[in-house]
Amino acid sequence: MTSQTTIDKAPPPQDPAPAPAKGLRGHPWLTLFSVAIGVMMVALDGTIVAIANPAIQKDLGASLADVQWITNGYLLALAVALITAGKLGDRFGHRQTFLIGIAGFAVASGAIGLSSEISLVIAFRVLQGLFGALLMPAALGLLRATFPAEKLNMAIGIWGMVIGASTAGGPIVGGLLVEHVSWQSVFFINVPVGIVALAFGLVILKDHRAQNAPRSFDIPGIVLLSGAMFAIVWGIIKAGEWGWDSPSTWAWLGASVVLFAVFAVWETKVKEPLIPLAMFRSVPLSAGVVLMVLMAIAFMGGLFFVTFFLQGVHGMSPVDSGLHLLPLTGMMIVSSPLAGVLITKFGPRVPLVGGMVATAAAMFGMTTLTAGTSTLMMSLWFGLLGLGLAPVMVGATEVIVGNAPMELSGVAGGLQQAAMQVGGALGTAVLGAIMSSKVSADFAGNWKEAGIPIPADPKLEEAAEFASVPAKELAKAGLEPPVIEKIGAVIHDTFVSGMHLAFTVAGVVAVVAALVATLTKRGENADAAAGGAHI
Template sequence: MVQDPKQAGRSAGPAGSAAPTAGDRSSNGLRSPWIVLTAVALGTMMEALDGTVVAVANPVIAVDLDTDLSTLQWVTNGYMLAVACVLVTAGKLGDRYGHKKFFLIGMAAFSATSVMAGLADNIGMLIFWRVLQGISGAVLAPSGLAVLKATFPKDRLKVAIGVWSAVGALAMAAGPFIGGVMVDLLNWRWVFFVNLVVGVAAFALGAWAIPAIRPEGAGRSFDLPGVVLLTATLFALVWGIIQVPEHGWGAGRTLGSFAAALVLGTLFVLRERTTAEALLPPSLFRLRAISIGTTALLVGGFAAFGATFYLALYLQQVHGFEPMQAGLGLLPFTVLFGVGAPTGAVLNQRFGPRVPLSLGLSLIAVALLGLSWMTGDSSYHAMWPFLAPLGVGMGMVAPTAIEMIVNSAPSQLTGVASGLQQTALMLGGVLGTAALGSMISARVSTVLPQELADADVPEPLATSLEQMSKVVSQGVVPVPEGTPASAARAAADAGHAAFMEGFQLAMLGGAAFVVVGALLVLLLAPRAEIVADADATPTSDGERDTAAGAETAS
């Protein structure tokens, strides 16, 4: 059991007493918390690199393993589904059996499955190992963040989470360049093999430095029905969102997935309200810091990751950038995320979470509004200034919201809270990509015929392109070989003009969504610092926020 706070700083008791807690680290000779941060940050760096380097390698993988685009997408979608479905459960397992143990298990498994993915000789085996890699990442991620909470005192936790977030952002920024170098000089398999090098270093450092703190209640029962219901709910929800870009919101398979998610989610909530050992207690969301922090991550992920997805398409399809060039073109976003993260931590420390959250979301809204003025003729120099507020804003939102959620959760639910915040961020990104894509697709299908007519595209070619408006919605204008150069050029200009009209609408829609989120945060977020952990979540609807989630007087 975790040591009583009154005992913090005293010498450890005799053999058989509780393992040291975060409050004991100095007197018990535990490793420096900054060494622990280094180990956890290496794990974060490995995960962040994996996402961007794989994206760069996808075209080469498609050729080498002889697969089509729809199948290739499952290299990413399979990973994403696995992560989303397992995060909260993995966090709960870490709460129950120890976060150091699960961090190391996740690290070892992620490294091993990365190697197996690199050795895959067909697309089916690659997708299989990517799914297992996603499960491993879901085990690793929440325990890493929970380790930081257990290691750092409250007055330093904000800074630690800011550094942790910045490392992830910088790894994402370096990913396209590193991936491009490995693909060009070695081959695509090395984008997976590189994880072994980072993973071994993080495992060794973590095994040496991370304190083994005995979890509370390891002998209590486990909410297995809750695990099954939550996993099924998240699977149905993410599966439905994944179907949207190809089939639309009104397709039978999409609506069926959302209906299943609704039914399963209702059963999960009913289960959690009645069981004594809930996987994700509904009362947790009555802590204002947790509910607002989750909302901020969902909104920020929706806007930032949805926008950058279509900005990458804009750079590659409209301006003809190579994948690595497009990744480098997005550097202002990822690098300035690394600037925004410590800035948000300082503002959070000084003024509380309301200021960095509302300011960060406002910067994101300004960025999307600016991007909505982009046209097919706009140069890169007209785009990158808006990537700066997008990166700084998301850098301020993510660490602040993460710290709110993790710091506000009862100590016995730290892993669950860590899984919750990462699930919110991932769902926001998936939903943003789908929703913004739907806006683009709807606008393209409306304006494409007129754009083709205005460009004097020959009628047979125009008719063919109108029937392929979903492809044009990705910025691709599929002109058949042998088309006269003048007609091909006119068709490309018309298709790109239609895509950009859709892009403009999507950026405006995203900005409006973020403004609503910013207003909610401004009205409801705690005005001052979260000051203490709660030992238990609220037990009744009328109960006020505990000290963990309540705001102090400002």
């Protein structure tokens, strides 16, 4: 197959290097600006909705499970469809899939804002995820095809900066909109942004199709991979409800392993596979995928607890907690383009290793956070985390996309995003389980040591998992303020001890990721396009 030949022998790609653009259409930096608007919309939506969930629950009378599915439905659709969406871009052109994704995402967002039932909100969130899946790999495919090799890392650096800033800025924007407008505005804001992105895309984006792009679809491969991705993400999501020792959890995870195995066998038989397995003969590409998963486990899993720590233990509002994460956002904004420059000059290996070491140091540093930790100390660890994550997001993306053949750039982009989504879900679920077990182990002892004159309530143990003190409910039950204060201290102390263990595990994962990063190198196809030697 063409893809196997390209990877096994690594000849220069048959697609010519991008020609200098004349006028607006196809201009590299305007292309970056155009795709950044769309990517910002999707990345922002990943975290902005979390702030709106309580208001949605109250307004629509939703259950806790319903509210969880507002996020989980989006995550599932995104994770399942990303690689297939990348294939669609490779086949029909990344410009077309990007524009369809923009339009569909904006329409689905408007439909959510107009929904009066929680079932409709969840359904349109799934639709949002499907259209969002079209956007992300198409954006990378457009950048790969538009930018010359010597400037690609800088472009990906800015692209990563937009994703990081949007993800981290979601709680701030969401808090402002929910507090001062309505929860519907969190979704309505995507409509004008989508219109602007669509207008820029129609004028600026140029269609790029690789000469060797496959002309047929591997339908059985799509079904098998989608089923495998659904099974693993579903199993991870439901593990929090079923428990990690539940037969149901392991049945779904086992089903994902079986489906992945059948998919792998099928891909060796079909003429034009969805994912040519020869891609993974590239050690740097495989290492980049594993690195992206590990990075997301540490980052998404760790960040999940930070918001509860700030709002629960320190009593901050959603807006204030978002503002306290500005050092994280700011460092990602500043260091992402710089990471692109360093990676272009020195290759990705050293920045990736250094980034994961800094991430590990930040995670271990956050094991010192307590109710008395100052804003300055918190800012130090959050800033170090942003500094470490930036080169990893930029470098791992370059390693995965750059080591794939040009005709599979969309698939590689989908693979990169899918790895991040699976890693994020895995990090939240696994670290959440570790946190929960630690809380269960410590709560009764902490309650006894505090000398509280009433038996420990299991509901208060559940509250400790979220650092939430139900002060009003305790007061209504007739408890005196000093007793309520002691209960609050137990809840916070128990949460913090569980959070510390979760951060320790996240730090260990980051150390493993640093070791994996030593296997990465610059994409061979990017080197060939630049006329450089293979590393």
